[in-house]
Amino acid sequence: MHRTAAIPAFLIAAAISWFLWSWLGRPIDIVDVPRGHLQCLSYTPATDESSPLNAKDGLFHVPDGMVERDLKILSRYTDCIRTYSMLGDQGKTMKAAHEAGIKVLVGIWIGSEDRRNELEIDRALELAHQYPENVRAIVIGNEVMLRREMTAERLAGIIRSVKARTHLPVTYADIYEFWRRNPVLGEAVDLVTVHVLPYWDDPHPVAIDQVQAHARRIIEDTQKLFPGKTVQIGEIGWPSAGRTRSGAVPSRVNEARFVREFAAQAESIGVPYNLIEAIDQPWKRMPEGTVGGYWGMLDKDRNLKFPLTGPVSEWPQWRLAAAFTAAVSLVAFAWALLWRRPIMPARWLGLGITAPLVGATWWALGAQLGTIMLNNWWGWAWIGLLTLIAVIGGALLVYTVAGGRNVPRPAGFDGVLAAIRTRRFDGSQAIGAYHWVVMLTAAILAVSMAIDGRHRDFLQLAFWLPAAAFLLLYIQPATRELVREPQPEEAWIAALILIAGPFAIDQFTNLEACIWAATCVVLSVPWLEFVLREGARIRGAFRRPEAAGN
Template identity: 50%
Template sequence: MRPALLLPTVGGPVLVGVLFIALWAWLGRPIAMPDIPDGHLQCLSYAPSNGNTAPQDKGFTLPPGAIAADMAHLRTMTDCIRIYSSVGHEGEAIPAAQAAGLKVLVGMWIGADDKRNAKEIDAALALAHAHPDAVKALVVGNEVLLRREMTGEQLADIIRSVKARTTLPVTYADIYEFWRRNPVVADAVDLMTIHVLPYWDDPTPVSIDKVQAHVRTIIDTARATFPGKPLQIGEIGWPSAGRTRGEAAPTLVNEARFLREFAQQADALGVPYNVIEGIDQPWKRGPEGTVGGFWGVLDASRAPKFPLQGPVREWSHWGTGAAAALAGLALALILAPAGAVSPLGQARTTGLALVGAATGSVAWAFGAQALDFAMGPMITAWGLYLWLLAGAGGVVLARACAGLPALPPRLALIWRWLVLAPATYAALAMAADGRHRDFLTLAFVLPMLSLAWPRAAGGQPGDRPASAAAEAWMGLVILVCGPLTIDSMLNTESQAWAVVCLGLAFACREAISAELAFLRGRLFPARPQG
């Protein structure tokens, strides 16, 4: 090919490549924010962790020296830890913390089981009295009232019984609302421990831009309600991964920004605080969804997730994302059939490059999301399926951009089911019980486009009545459920998911129309004339 003809052919793909490199560079740009004073946080929640197994589960084990190693990591960024139980490995954290020069907020896990409560109290008091210099306070129960496991009067009785057995400060930890409802508990403790977790606020959490004022309001309200009562913040933090709730987006930059801005104002608030948490707890993804496993300052491998001082990047390895985009672009052009890439098909060549780069980017970005929520073989397999589905969607689109015929009818039917069946499940699950579920926009955006473009995946299954009826009902479920996930007009993640759902429903429009016409005929049959 002569250079004069080659230039317009490569111009479009080169421009696409430059744009995707710029996009990834922007996503990975350094974000300036305030530093944490002295690079130290006052206190960090800690629970021994070995991955997906909870510390309280039977069979939970730790390698020798694991807790001591954790204390060495945490000692570099704090002078204090908070534990939630004093039984088993969690109790071992107290002597390990003292050896590392850390103070401890010693927890007792109190609940509806009286025998376990007695075991927790006895263990905590024995350890605290054996290491009194390491103990800042005894925390008798964590969110017991929030879980509705006992009344305020019952809890106050337990707190008073603990106080009768020690001279150490005694407290209880819960969100402000349950302190307000149960003043008898406030009367029983030496100091109040309040949890401030704006991400979990209902009905709609505030954005990262408004959250520090929100924190100040909670503390000011607590002080006004219980004047003269000492208080501390027992949990405060922000997650780095998971689904957006309202305006609260869990990202690495937002976690770093929240902690840094809060640490900057902590002295002005005049209240001691504990950050949840020191180390990511992957097992919490089970009860709380992806977001539950990503509140740590250190990741599960004990590496810092972000610096406590200096700029922070959301995608620190943005170059890999850019490389994935370029790899997708190159593969799309290399694997295109002869004649698809030519000077006479500049728009087609550019479109092919765009689809390839988008597929590479989606594969990298959704791969990261799937790794975040992968827990156990079933969910891991679900993530792998969706990752392959996203890539296959890019392939179907690339075929159309290359000028190849639409998928043959039988293959098109299989492809529609491979996309619509999991999309129906995802849309229904998100609408019915989405609090702890991730938005799967990246997994379905390319498959949605492939179905919405008849040239890519073929037309509607009009000649297959049974398939058309099933597709119609899947499309209707997706159409109704998608917009129901929008919990705030400022939640762009939920809006993007709703758009993808509407696109999938649009791809089913002919089947939906035929099914509705069929139902009208059955419900309102035409009256015979004459």
Template identity: 45%
Template sequence: MPGAAPDPSQNRAAGAPAGAAPGPGAAALLLLGLFAAAALGYWLAQGWPRQVAEPDPAPDGDRVACLSYAPFRLPGETPFDPAARVSRARIEADLRILATRTACVRTYSVDQGLDQVPAVARELGMTVLLGAWLGRDRERNRDELARAVTVARAERSAVRALVVGNEVLLRRELPEHELRATIEEARRALRKAAPRGSPIPVTYADVWEFWLAHPGLADAVDFVTIHVLPYWEDDPVGIEQAVAHVVATYRRAQAALPGREILIGETGWPRAGRARREATPGRVEQAHFVREFVRTARAEGVPYNLIEGFDQPWKRRLEGAMGGFWGLFDSGGAPAFPWRGRVEADPAWRVGLAGSAAGALGFGLLAAASRARGRRLLAQALAGAAVGAVAVAQWRYAAAWHRDG
């Protein structure tokens, strides 16, 4: 009838209670649905098993030549704590885990209880690349070197070599002539201790560019130890070319230092952190690199040590998340990835799906409690699914980047 007031019931969604706000339109529902699907799809992709490089099929193809070892793998542990001292029991427990993958470990210092590593390694049938840490403090350097030489003499059967200094030139903590004198001092001490036998070899370890920039230093060592880390290169190398880059760099060092035995003292790939151009961290990427590199190094006769045995949470404070996740074992001592077969990007992907389901249920119940029906109820459930999935992703991200592990 002309002039009659419109009936409000004609504008209500079917089944909606009186006074309820109109439900979202089709476009809004579609947008929410796409957002929820993307969040769910992310977690499903994280759990999708991916094919990566397979290791050598030989029975011992799952063994690696050597692994860097530091005991500071639990939250709150750090070598920067002057009171920190690792117990013999802890070293033994750690080496028993590492022995499932290797018969050799590389250490970086003989301070804070690490002088016990060679004796424990010997008892377990393992060998050690024994490290002596050098820095700016000359007096501390003398004490460290004296202790390292003493340990090496006492554990000759377990110590494969003495590594005098690690990336000292990179950090610019000693000039070349002083570093050289320190290395030569260690060589003289070990030769004096073995007048009739072969002295323990002495080396120095640094990034490969510094060996090429200081080739004369090779005369001071028994063999050269280079670090080749594709992720950390000034021009980062993506995972598909990473192993080829390591081998090519090794050959380049051989050509630049003819007649010198060369060991790759550090190489590896991070499992978390930010991408550096084409170099993307990840569990799948780490598994791919380690498997392919170990197989290639064996085939081409390249001696190496992988960095590293265990994740080191304390390194996140220095380098971000990408510093703390290089281990073949996580900070709890569990394998970081399967050695054979397909690999999931994130083994916690089911937690993401559970978070999505919990979000959908929680938002849905809240909506139902407010007497939402139809499109409003569906919209709330979709929003909850998206929020739950994103919340778990954010939690995982924050956990990886947390500086104190």
């Protein structure tokens, strides 16, 4: 009879798999980009192996023909690109733009090194004067004030010196705040180029529902600040992947919504715009975190990430995700049937709910890890560790919910060390070692997120499965009745996670941060009694000297 109950339970699991992913992958109606055409896109020719990160004196090599192929693809969606340097292979963009019939906002990278600045200026002017009909403007410096690499007066002097050498319009690009602080820059340029990046706004970014009004307000403030000057948007956009900041959620749908809503109202705003950026730049994940690599209209394989007209789905391959989730559920049910022991109908029902959640978590985590992964040994090791934590945690959760044989009590710190020394693990020591791997990794992440989380990803998808599994094991009567020796190591790790986890919450509107904090709390519960014992021991140690003094 217990096997018969598995049939309706599995049907529930299959239904959850289908309805969950069909809802997550539902098409979202968004306003179309007018004529399916974007005004201008930032473009940096780079690869995973060769980029500004490993450039020497601004020089790095890209494959032959790549720039030409890229601009041919981009010409389908825009007739303008913005560059950031013309040194070395980056200078190929001028000839390629000429051949593709594309205008260029010619970028000159300005920094703290005078020699590099001179090379940048000379090369950019040489190419701009070679193809003047393709030059929309020359951008002398990008966020130099934001990076605090020189004074405004010095930069204004550089702008004037370049202006004296060309008949083409010149500008400088930065966020509104640094234009406001440095009016001397507005006096030096022909037109004002302002960046509007609501995701990066501090102290709190702007949520997607308020972002269009926010962008219009910045443009209006810039126009009031420099009456009589032409204002253009040098960078504006939204990321498709990465961590949530306050109410700003990176996602495929949100990027599409931001770009398409802004493009639809651009004419009424009355300023030219440039979107950041044309193609995803995975190399930017190093300086800016995962989110830095996913601002492109096209992915790194040069595929359009979302259509410029018509509905957009967050999970366009949701049917495949649903099939995977159902397959995981099927494996979980087959595993439980192999135990050849009675399973109560309530446990089959629990498995019918838990198994698809495990499968959906694994699929979503796989997608997230694909955006995080760095193509080096450390990147592969980190992805492997997180995958191992989630896979074992999911299996342990399924086993516990379905009522498998009693899982042995996880060995404490001393027991795990003894097993490592002897290289012999029993069941208790093996699960204890896994528990320690989970807790140590979570502790490192929790502290890192609390201290400096701006560029770090929330990884609750990797940790909620073991957190739930160990919590279920902890609340089982057989485990609760065990007499457990004080474990100071467990106490301090649990306290660290418990305290640091909630510090990652920048605002309570940040659902991702709140879920991460809740996961940290749940992870700490099985070791919470050790925290209380250790606290009592420390208090007692402080009281004893007082008693001795009396």
